[in-house]
Amino acid sequence: MRFISVMSAAFLGLASAATAQSCGGAFSTFVTDLKGEAIARGHAKSSVDAFFAPVRQDSAVLRADRQQGVFQKPFTEFARRLISANRLNTGRAKAKQHDATFDRIEATYGVDRGVLLAFWAFETDFGGFQGDFNTLNALVTLSHDCRRPELFRPQVFAALELYEMGDFDPRRTTGAWAGEIGMVQMLPRDIIDNGVDADGDGKVSLKTSAPDALMSGGKMLSHLGWRANEPWLQEVTVPDTLDWSKTGLRTTMPAAEWIARGVTPRHGEVAGALPASIILPEGRNGPAFMAYPNFSVYFEWNQSFTYVLTAAYFANRLQGAPIFNAGTPEPGLSGNQLKALQRKLQARGYDVGGADGILGAGTRAAVQDIQQELGMPADAWPTRALLDRL
Numbered sequence: 540m541r542f543i544s545v546m547s548a549a550f551l552g553l554a555s556a557a558t559a560q561s562c563g564g565a566f567s568t569f570v571t572d573l574k575g576e577a578i579a580r581g582h583a584k585s586s587v588d589a590f591f592a593p594v595r596q597d598s599a600v601l602r603a604d605r606q607q608g609v610f611q612k613p614f615t616e617f618a619r620r621l622i623s624a625n626r627l628n629t630g631r632a633k634a635k636q637h638d639a640t641f642d643r644i645e646a647t648y649g650v651d652r653g654v655l656l657a658f659w660a661f662e663t664d665f666g667g668f669q670g671d672f673n674t675l676n677a678l679v680t681l682s683h684d685c686r687r688p689e690l691f692r693p694q695v696f697a698a699l700e701l702y703e704m705g706d707f708d709p710r711r712t713t714g715a716w717a718g719e720i721g722m723v724q725m726l727p728r729d730i731i732d733n734g735v736d737a738d739g740d741g742k743v744s745l746k747t748s749a750p751d752a753l754m755s756g757g758k759m760l761s762h763l764g765w766r767a768n769e770p771w772l773q774e775v776t777v778p779d780t781l782d783w784s785k786t787g788l789r790t791t792m793p794a795a796e797w798i799a800r801g802v803t804p805r806h807g808e809v810a811g812a813l814p815a816s817i818i819l820p821e822g823r824n825g826p827a828f829m830a831y832p833n834f835s836v837y838f839e840w841n842q843s844f845t846y847v848l849t850a851a852y853f854a855n856r857l858q859g860a861p862i863f864n865a866g867t868p869e870p871g872l873s874g875n876q877l878k879a880l881q882r883k884l885q886a887r888g889y890d891v892g893g894a895d896g897i898l899g900a901g902t903r904a905a906v907q908d909i910q911q912e913l914g915m916p917a918d919a920w921p922t923r924a925l926l927d928r929l
Contacts, residue, residue: 562685562692569679570679574588582703597673597676597677611874617849621849630665637749643754645768648757648758648767651854657850657851661846661850662722662723666749670724673712674714682695694726697726697728698727701727722753725756737755760840769833770833771833772829772831772848773804773806775803775809775827779823781802783918786819788816789816792814793811793815805863807860817830822919825865827866844900869924872921875896876923877896878894891905909925913925
């Protein structure tokens with residue numbers, strides 16, 4: 540389910556400038572270079588040879604990387620697709636089944652059970668399908684591909700470490716197309732840094748042990764900056780008089796200040812002293828949410844705005860929040876229309892991360908800026924009217 544497969548941005552610092560730039564060329568030569576670097580890092584030649592012996596380039600991995608059209612869908616459609624009655628019911632049942640584990644996670648890391656249940660549901664349907672891609676092939680293929688080698692090359696050497704620890708089989712270890720392993724889909728470096736033997740059997744078994752997977756996920760979120768026992772997201776109602784240019788993740792103010800401006804919670808009480816942003820995923824006439832500091836940690840798990848918002852909202856639903864008010868948003872753009880808009884924004888000097896037809900944070904920020912410049916409601920929701928104006 541990963542959009543960009545970034546379970547932890549922290550590992551990027553492990554790659555030297557030289558290794559981060561190496562990609563492309565003949566695949567066999569690339570593997571030879573990887574082996575040379577592994578030996579230079581201090582790994583035994585015999586271990587390196589055995590680890591890389593079965594590696595093959597996997598074209599299916601590249602196809603999966605390029606075909607992530609589901610992330611082009613607007614929030615309401617995306618959320619309704621992922622959040623089913625079955626997933627809600629299963630999530631609540633899993634919460635009861637693993638109540639003791641969740642109690643430990645909440646006491647140790649301050650991560651609410653709903654947060655991990657949502658990731659567990661979306662990543663693998665509670666462990667039901669964890670991916671059948673050969674993990675080593677996936678990591679080396681994506682490292683060789685020059686689109687994002689800096690993300691994946693360090694993971695190859697982390698997988699080598701796991702292999703030397705007896706916890707990775709280069710021929711048989713499988714997972715997601717982007718190299719994540721286990722029930723909550725963790726990359727090799729994250730497993731090394733955050734793996735927890737929660738069931739006490741002496742092994743970190745993320746594919747077969749729910750306690751291990753959940754406790755490891757909780758530790759990783761803590762490592763990524765999760766603020767213990769604080770909220771992450773809350774649905775709100777916004778007044779028609781709100782200054783739309785202040786909405787979005789770029790602007791924060793104490794939650795109490797948003798209340799003073801007419802924002803009201805649909806469920807529960809706001810954490811008034813915490814800094815917060817107002818998110819309008821489909822503009823001023825659609826759903827509205829208040830995002831707290833923990834919401835930013837979600838982007839260390841996945842960089843898709845739509846996925847992150849859906850996962851955070853689903854965590855709330857699992858904790859008893861009502862179905863969000865979809866409102867009546869103005870129709871958004873098709874994928875090709877959004878690409879056209881992104882090209883126009885790029886021509887004006889905005890960095891939108893490429894014309895990919897995905898409404899990410901960069902595109903939203905650029906849309907909001909240009910809306911304000913043109914005297915339109917600056918709610919960061921791209922519409923046909925904006926496209927026509929440009």
